């Protein structure tokens with residue numbers, strides 16, 4: 001064992017090394033490992049504190065992946081404040097640290113924002129590809145911030161039958177800006193890019209709905225959703241409880257993280273006895289309730305189906321596994337070496 005110091009990759013290095021990495025396949029690989037019980041991802045450490053504007057927060061999220069070609073271990077620290085957007089600053093940024101699996105020493109440190117956004121969009125793409133009733137023609141995006149832009153970058157090129165993109169943001173200027181950007185980026189495709197002034201209008205008729213807001217209050221009603229659609233609830237609190245209870249299939253990425261989280265609606269519904277873990281019996285004592293249908297990893301691995309009919313409404317609740325960040329960061333670190341990117345910091 002030698003002490004090689006610690007490699008550091010800044011945002012520009014990360015961007016260059018990401019070029020050529022299949023982020024969606026990387027996300028699927030992690031989900032397959034998760035289905036094989038080869039991912040350890042304990043509860044996120046969350047700290048929030050009052051700032052001059054709103055509240056700032058930090059999340060620390062370690063993970064271990066038991067890959068057949070060798071284990072990966074690391075953590076993502078992601079910090080931010082929803083008020084940042086008002087000052088033209090990114091809502092969130094942070095670092096990913098990769099550890100030596102033998103010594104536990106930090107080997108590599110890199111800027112996390114781009115990797116975090118890409119891996120989130122990649123998980124959405126995997127969910128859409130495995131859970132759509134057919135090739136989606138209408139995509140609805142609610143929330144037009146950083147994650148929305150990255151979702152469009154990852155999703156739109158993969159949705160070959162897409163004809164309509166509808167964007168809603170409670171700040172209409174943000175929705176319009178993103179719609180104009182999308183129209184320019186995919187000018188050669190016959191995709192109609194428009195905005196909707198309300199969430200119900202945005203969701204109506206959509207085959208795929210992705211929530212990318214910062215709300216902590218539900219507003220999406222079950223009756224708004226088209227039969228056969230997929231709702232990927234990335235921002236976690238947008239659907240009302242009725243959507244979690246009535247969806248034909250409820251798919252999660254990591255149930256342990258969802259139940260450990262005290263803030264989000266699905267964990268709250270579980271603690272209230274209304275949603276049971278997968279294989280559970282719902283909440284017969286309350287005369288209502290349901291169980292989780294499947295983990296996304298099981299759907300990807302083909303060991304448990306989630307959609308059984310083309311008219312099923314499927315709700316996906318990806319709380320976000322740092323194993324996704326660690327796996328993508330490891331590929332970035334590997335590609336950075338031959339490209340001569342980054343610098344070595346002394347211990």
Ligand SMILES: NC(=O)c1ccc[n+]([C@@H]2O[C@H](COP(=O)([O-])OP(=O)(O)OC[C@H]3O[C@@H](n4cnc5c(N)ncnc54)[C@H](O)[C@@H]3O)[C@@H](O)[C@H]2O)c1
Pocket residue numbers: 082085091092116117120142143144145146147148168169170171174212213214215233234235236318319320321
């Ligand atoms: N599940 C995951 O794995 C995961 C990973 C990363 C980020 N996220 C979540 O994704 C969300 C978006 O992140 P971002 O970096 O793009 O944030 P952002 O601040 O850049 O953008 C959020 C946008 O949502 C809009 N918005 C807020 N509330 C709204 C509402 N009720 N209706 C319509 N629009 C609304 C805002 O105006 C803003 O444009 C955050 O909630 C973040 O926590 C989830």
